[in-house]
Amino acid sequence: MKKINLICSIFLFLLAIAAFSMASTFPSLQGSHTGPGSFPKILSVIIGILSIILFVQSILNKEITKGSTEKIKPAVIAMTIIFIYLLSIKWFGFFYVTPFVIIVFLIYAKVKHWMLYVGLPVGVIVFVYFIFEKMLQVPLPNGSIFA
């Protein structure tokens, strides 16, 4: 956790510098004490100070939060699946891609009940269609191929 805290504090300090530099290029308003850059600059300074405090606390072993020791791989797999899902929606549309994504998650979880592979995707699609498209009149993406 100490290593993570040190890396985070350095990253945040660099972010603060970048934000401050960008905010300094925003024009000031004539006749006004505060311009578009004032608030971001103040925030950048605060982030810079807090990142230094975090750095010092980590060095001195005074930072008390415990990190999570859970495996990261399952979460990264889920993130990858969702990333591909979002890219696919743009091509194929929500209603064609979503059932496949749900099935992929069920396969990953090694689900044995075959009824879930049919029932869950159908149930989700019907629910979303009824509530969003029919009741709330929110048209969901059709995808460029089927548009």
Place this chain on the structure above:
Amino acid sequence: MENILTGFTNVLQPEVLLILILGIFAGVIIGALPGLTATMGVALLLPITFGLTPITGILLLIGIYFGAIYAGSVSAILINTPGTPAAAATTFDGYPLAQQGHARKALQVSTISSGIGGFLSVIILIFLAPKLANFALKFSAPETFALAVFGLSIISSIAGKSMVKGLIAGTIGLLIGTIGLDPISGFPRFTFGEMKLLNGIYFIPVMIGLFAATEAFKNMNLSNTVSKGVVKLKKSTLSLMEAKGLIGTVLRSTGIGTFIGMIPGSGGDIACFVSYNEAKRFSKNPEKFGKGALEGVSAPETANNATTGGAMVPLLTLGIPGDAVTAVLIGALMIQGLQPGPLLFQNHGDIVYSLFVGMLLANLLIIVIGLLSIRLFTKVLAIPKYVITPVILVLCVVGSYALQNSFFDVWVMFVAGIIGYFMQRWGFPASPVILALILGPVAESNFRRSLVMSQGDFSIFLSRPITVVLLSLAVLTLFTPLFRYLLEKRKKGNNPEIPVE
């Protein structure tokens, strides 16, 4: 008195009651689904009221409004995702309670608190509306700025174990809130030439990502385990003793919610945090907050439903909306031929009092419907994680898209989910980010407007009584946890906990 009796006569008709109940059910579905808001529900279903009478039409929308504000707590408690922004603070203690097997109790507390908070705020509305409306109108830019700063100061209370990490999260949230067009000059800030960033980063997809998507990514660890991540439900219900212990919290939170609801532009999303913080301040056991304290559920839920009555005060008495939903309700009233404002009581007194009675009934019905539905709600916990996880992720995508029909919001949700996962892993709290995203733009724009009003004179913030009171409370709120934190560190001496690598 005569008007109230007329109101009862008008409302206690089968068709009116049926419409009210249908409205509440629709509101509960909308409120429980992350990504759908009360404003969206009321706006989208407004056209249905065209063919209805004034009383049934407006009460339908009020049912949706009240139901949605209440039901945000259901998903907040069960899946750590606020269904509406007004339920954001409910996750702090509601979800831990559910994880400990006390979901039923948490839902009972949220249901009863919501109903009572809303009911009492309508009582206040009926008897004190004109006086309260005049007071609320004293709020100008300096007061709104001070209220936003007071709300932001709560970050120190919800920062969790690491004050520094909590403040960092809040400040990053404030910085993200500056993305987009500057509210005063219209200059694009941090947009990198990207058109989609001109409107800034909408906080609701960020909230869905930081709460729901993050939780779903975390659940992947449990999806293929033996237990399948199912939480065992304990047979715990709210006892009379526990209910009595919440009376003070409910009354205080009702006052806070009604007051904040009356101020144009502020609603349940601010009230829930302020009320949570005050509940923690006044609690005999503040250390239990964040770990499953019943007061931590009762306070925000009472306050967010109390804002509904408060928001109706300026709407009905002055024709000024108290929040986004009441802004839509103005349209609904005008469609029915009712002009909100001082003359509404004179010209359509019977309809106004019918609406009052309808609102009282709506809050009582929320308690009844909510308590009867708890068994159904808690069945969600029995669903294995490998089923819940993909469903939540799909609803995150749909909910984020439905907000503004924009796929950009879906990507915002996704990125927020990834960031939220690593934030949680590395001990950075997510709640300050949401609080800062909601209140940061309000604080900045009103600060700068105040300086325009005073022509650059900063003493405007010290010369207005309401502003001074709110800023003093903000300082107190910000530094009290810090002092407590430093005192605790001193007590522990020179042997702080060694962090796990």
